[in-house]
Amino acid sequence: LSMKDKILQRFLSAKGEPISGQQLADELGISRTAIWKHLQTLQEEGYEFVTIKKKGYRLVEVPDRVDAAKISSFLNTKRFGHAIHYFEEIDSTQSVAQQLARQGAEDGTVIIAEEQTGGKGRMQRTWHSAKGKGIWMTIIVRPNIPPHQAPQLTLVAAVSVVLAMKSLYKNFIPVIKWPNDILINGKKCAGILTEMLAEMDRVEGLLIGIGINTNHELDDFPEDIQSIATSIAIEEKQKVDRAQLVAEILKNLEYYTDEYVAHGFKSIKKLWEEHSGTIGKRIKATTIREIIEGQAVGITDEGVLEILLDDGQVKKVYSADIEIQNE
Numbered sequence: 001l002s003m004k005d006k007i008l009q010r011f012l013s014a015k016g017e018p019i020s021g022q023q024l025a026d027e028l029g030i031s032r033t034a035i036w037k038h039l040q041t042l043q044e045e046g047y048e049f050v051t052i053k054k055k056g057y058r059l060v061e062v063p064d065r066v067d068a069a070k071i072s073s074f075l076n077t078k079r080f081g082h083a084i085h086y087f088e089e090i091d092s093t094q095s096v097a098q099q100l101a102r103q104g105a106e107d108g109t110v111i112i113a114e115e116q117t118g119g120k121g122r123m124q125r126t127w128h129s130a131k132g133k134g135i136w137m138t139i140i141v142r143p144n145i146p147p148h149q150a151p152q153l154t155l156v157a158a159v160s161v162v163l164a165m166k167s168l169y170k171n172f173i174p175v176i177k178w179p180n181d182i183l184i185n186g187k188k189c190a191g192i193l194t195e196m197l198a199e200m201d202r203v204e205g206l207l208i209g210i211g212i213n214t215n216h217e218l219d220d221f222p223e224d225i226q227s228i229a230t231s232i233a234i235e236e237k238q239k240v241d242r243a244q245l246v247a248e249i250l251k252n253l254e255y256y257t258d259e260y261v262a263h264g265f266k267s268i269k270k271l272w273e274e275h276s277g278t279i280g281k282r283i284k285a286t287t288i289r290e291i292i293e294g295q296a297v298g299i300t301d302e303g304v305l306e307i308l309l310d311d312g313q314v315k316k317v318y319s320a321d322i323e324i325q326n327e
């Protein structure tokens with residue numbers, strides 16, 4: 001953490017109680033003037049402090065942003081999120097991630113923005129990324145795996161997101177729709193897009209793009225997706241702290257990626273199935289070649305979806321769009 005982030009972290013954990021400048025200076029081993037300068041910088045970023053006579057400074061206003069300082073104040077990881085690139089506005093965090101990954105950005109580097117003007121879904125679709133409402137981030141992950149295993153990281157990410165939501169919120173149950181959506185009450189709350197930089201036999205870097213509708217009201221969505229989209233705030237019935245959710249996701253993603261690299265997909269599969277909204281359901285899967293209807297019976301140890309057709313045959317689906325029927 002930078003000194004500024006350390007100071008901010010102290011104030012955030014003081015929960016509005018005053019902290020004496022002298023005490024802070026002693027604790028961090030810097031001068032009171034230096035403390036004051038960092039507070040000035042934080043004020044410019046939207047944090048507001050008041051001075052209380054004989055007691056010190058009190059943090060009275062925390063801006064609703066997902067910047068590095070804010071995320072760091074919740075962060076509890078070994079690598080992930082230790083480098084955070086924050087943007088007010090960007091075309092897509094995936095594009096920036098790609099550049100940074102090519103330039104050698106380290107494992108766990110995060111690119112996050114308040115707003116995306118060209119947010120990407122799969123297959124050239126758009127991802128609507130309203131300003132200040134959601135979590136629009138890409139994590140550069142560098143696992144030592146062969147390229148054909150890359151899609152499994154999408155499932156690892158989905159598990160990480162669902163478990164983060166479950167640990168922070170109590171009013172809804174998120175489920176994973178294979179391979180890359182998180183649904184709440186049948187509506188899409190989050191999507192994951194995994195892109196890869198690879199050589200023939202080795203993954204150089206994976207760009208795990210995570211989009212989560214967080215504090216949207218229904219009319220923050222464009223009309224054409226209002227019937228299929230939802231947000232955490234809508235389901236939880238209150239606004240939530242985006243930075244806290246980001247930190248929780250990074251913690252899970254680091255943990256489960258390490259598990260996965262060390263022990264293979266089997267270690268994740270059970271968790272994935274426990275939180276799946278797909279398995280056991282009748283589904284329609286649209287692949288690039290065909291449309292397959294049947295019952296989703298499970299995923300394989302490789303993360304491939306298995307569909308039981310009406311004639312008793314089991315089909316393996318590597319990549320498709322899924323529609324869950326009878327819901």
Ligand code: BTX
Pocket residue numbers: 091092093094116118119120121122123125126127128129135136137138180188189190191192193209210211212213225228229230
């Ligand atoms: P997807 O292709 O599965 O979903 C895209 C489809 O979902 C769209 O065609 C539209 O129907 C619907 N949709 C678009 N925006 C939203 C939304 N905000 N909420 C619910 N439904 C929506 C899913 O692709 C993968 C999305 C990844 C997004 C992240 S954000 C950070 C990173 N940067 C970037 O450009 N993309 C990723």
